[in-house]
Amino acid sequence: MSKLKAYFWKEHTDVDTGLAVVAKSAKRAKELGYAYWASDVGVEPETFIEQRVNWLRDANVEGLKKETVLEHHEGLRRNMYGWIEDGCCDDCGDTDMLYHHEGKALCSACIEKDEVEVSADSSQS
Numbered sequence: 001m002s003k004l005k006a007y008f009w010k011e012h013t014d015v016d017t018g019l020a021v022v023a024k025s026a027k028r029a030k031e032l033g034y035a036y037w038a039s040d041v042g043v044e045p046e047t048f049i050e051q052r053v054n055w056l057r058d059a060n061v062e063g064l065k066k067e068t069v070l071e072h073h074e075g076l077r078r079n080m081y082g083w084i085e086d087g088c089c090d091d092c093g094d095t096d097m098l099y100h101h102e103g104k105a106l107c108s109a110c111i112e113k114d115e116v117e118v119s120a121d122s123s124q125s
């Protein structure tokens, strides 16, 4: 049985945004990504698009049991999205642009705060 991998699916090579898809193969990731995207934007399933999938080597797929498309927040925590818009920060709860930071989805203010604390810790040792 092949293992699940994380892929970033895009409708076209020239777009920046896409979907975090967990699948056993790139082929399957395309099917899942396309089906999700098509149901979301309402295109006809047979519409031709130049979809692309990239394997995300650094993403965390631990604990995932089935092939799926991950919603933004969970996908960001697993390092499958670079950033998300209008997310709810895991630390302060503010709605802001969020980034992946050590398994959490955080706003830039919380990431800065965290990095200051880390450097303060290391200077004590």
Ligand SMILES: [Zn+2]
Pocket: 089, 090, 091, 092, 093, 094, 106, 107, 108, 109, 110
């Ligand atoms: Zn925050």
